[in-house]
Amino acid sequence: MNVKFNRLKIARYGLNIQEVNDMIAMGFAGRQAGSVFEGEKRFDLVLRLDKKNRQDIEDLKNLYIDVPNGGKIPLSELAEITYQKGAAKISRDDTRRRIVVGVNVRNRDLQSVVDDVQKLIDDNVELPVGYNITYGGQFENLQSAKSRLLVAVPIALILIFILLYFAFKSVKEALIIYSAIPLAAVGGVLLLWIRDLPFSISAGVGFIALFGIAVLNGIVLIEHFKELKKEGRFNNINDLIKQGTKDRLRAVLLTAMAAALGFLPMAISTNAGAEVQRPLATVVIGGLITATLLTLIVLPVLYAYFNKPKVKSATSRNGIVTTSLMIFSIAAIGQAQQQPIDLETLIPMALENNASIKAQELQVDHSNELVNSAFSFDKTQLYYEFDQTTSRLIISR
Numbered sequence: 001m002n003v004k005f006n007r008l009k010i011a012r013y014g015l016n017i018q019e020v021n022d023m024i025a026m027g028f029a030g031r032q033a034g035s036v037f038e039g040e041k042r043f044d045l046v047l048r049l050d051k052k053n054r055q056d057i058e059d060l061k062n063l064y065i066d067v068p069n070g071g072k073i074p075l076s077e078l079a080e081i082t083y084q085k086g087a088a089k090i091s092r093d094d095t096r097r098r099i100v101v102g103v104n105v106r107n108r109d110l111q112s113v114v115d116d117v118q119k120l121i122d123d124n125v126e127l128p129v130g131y132n133i134t135y136g137g138q139f140e141n142l143q144s145a146k147s148r149l150l151v152a153v154p155i156a157l158i159l160i161f162i163l164l165y166f167a168f169k170s171v172k173e174a175l176i177i178y179s180a181i182p183l184a185a186v187g188g189v190l191l192l193w194i195r196d197l198p199f200s201i202s203a204g205v206g207f208i209a210l211f212g213i214a215v216l217n218g219i220v221l222i223e224h225f226k227e228l229k230k231e232g233r234f235n236n237i238n239d240l241i242k243q244g245t246k247d248r249l250r251a252v253l254l255t256a257m258a259a260a261l262g263f264l265p266m267a268i269s270t271n272a273g274a275e276v277q278r279p280l281a282t283v284v285i286g287g288l289i290t291a292t293l294l295t296l297i298v299l300p301v302l303y304a305y306f307n308k309p310k311v312k313s314a315t316s317r318n319g320i321v322t323t324s325l326m327i328f329s330i331a332a333i334g335q336a337q338q339q340p341i342d343l344e345t346l347i348p349m350a351l352e353n354n355a356s357i358k359a360q361e362l363q364v365d366h367s368n369e370l371v372n373s374a375f376s377f378d379k380t381q382l383y384y385e386f387d388q389t390t391s392r393l394i395i396s397r
Contacts, residue, residue, distance in 0.1 A: 049063075061081050114139050160212060184290060188286045197279050224247060263281040
């Protein structure tokens with residue numbers, strides 16, 4: 001019911017809007033007229049019209065208002081009273097009126113639904129000045145969770161790399177094991193696409209868990225490669241990698257299978273909460289499958305590439321030495337052809353360049369040095385003395 005006051009008539013009768021509003025509120029809603037005490041208890045005394053006199057619009061029209069001169073007039077003389085459609089409840093948010101439109105999303109991801117709704121509103125609805133549309137509820141939670149994941153995922157990746165570096169004390173080996181993370185991410189995204197599941201917050205959390213699990217296989221392989229290399233049983237890096245992969249194949253497969261089978265019930269769940277469990281488990285299982293298969297292939301190749309012997313530098317060094325010797329030989333031959341050498345000249349040259357003679361001379365010098373540092377003992381004298389009280393044997397040098 002809508003009451004539209006006629007201010008001219010109200011002023012003509014000597015009334016004001018406040019007095020008329022108070023009379024309407026007292027008649028239909030009730031106003032406190034005093035208090036009633038029963039012992040120590042106090043109750044408010046509320047005054048309003050009887051129930052049969054506040055049922056419909058006619059009761060409101062026939063509500064009599066007291067005027068200052070002592071008379072009474074019905075409310076219909078002071079206002080126009082009609083039925084009108086209006087809001088059953090007015091909600092406010094930050095002092096602004098708000099209307100909530102609720103939507104239940106099924107069989108689709110929330111992000112794509114909101115994108116479609118935004119496109120339809122932008123194309124077909126022109127909002128008046130002062131009106132705006134905001135998307136809240138689960139979508140608002142999704143946006144805030146995404147912003148947190150943008151911080152949590154890089155921090156998790158950095159921490160994984162730091163722990164790998166502390167474990168192996170090598171940036172190269174840490175990066176080799178770190179290569180399992182993109183390989184695992186490929187499997188997680190692929191299995192999400194195969195199962196037609198959206199990327200949700202639970203899927204993002206699953207990727208964080210997957211990154212930590214995926215590096216375990218790499219740690220097992222690289223650590224065994226280092227043990228075999230330390231033993232020195234293999235001269236060829238390829239033989240070392242083949243033997244190490246054979247030794248750790250069972251451990252790698254069991255590590256991945258244990259984690260994947262643990263998430264399998266969540267991946268096939270259909271009970272309450274399955275919409276949260278399925279994406280998380282799907283990401284972990286798919287990532288472990290690809291990470292395990294590709295780790296057994298890619299990681300040994302990377303290890304062999306970064307640990308292959310540097311043959312090129314040694315070959316080039318030998319080539320330089322050989323070239324230098326050839327140049328000096330050619331020069332010596334040319335010089336020998338230009339100047340003839342007799343026997344008396346060749347004998348001193350042979351003695352000077354003979355390595356065996358030089359070695360013998362050095363040995364003679366060493367022996368002479370030992371002779372100079374030696375010393376000899378004097379002759380030893382032995383005599384014996386005896387008397388009635390004692391006897392003794394004296395040795396002197």
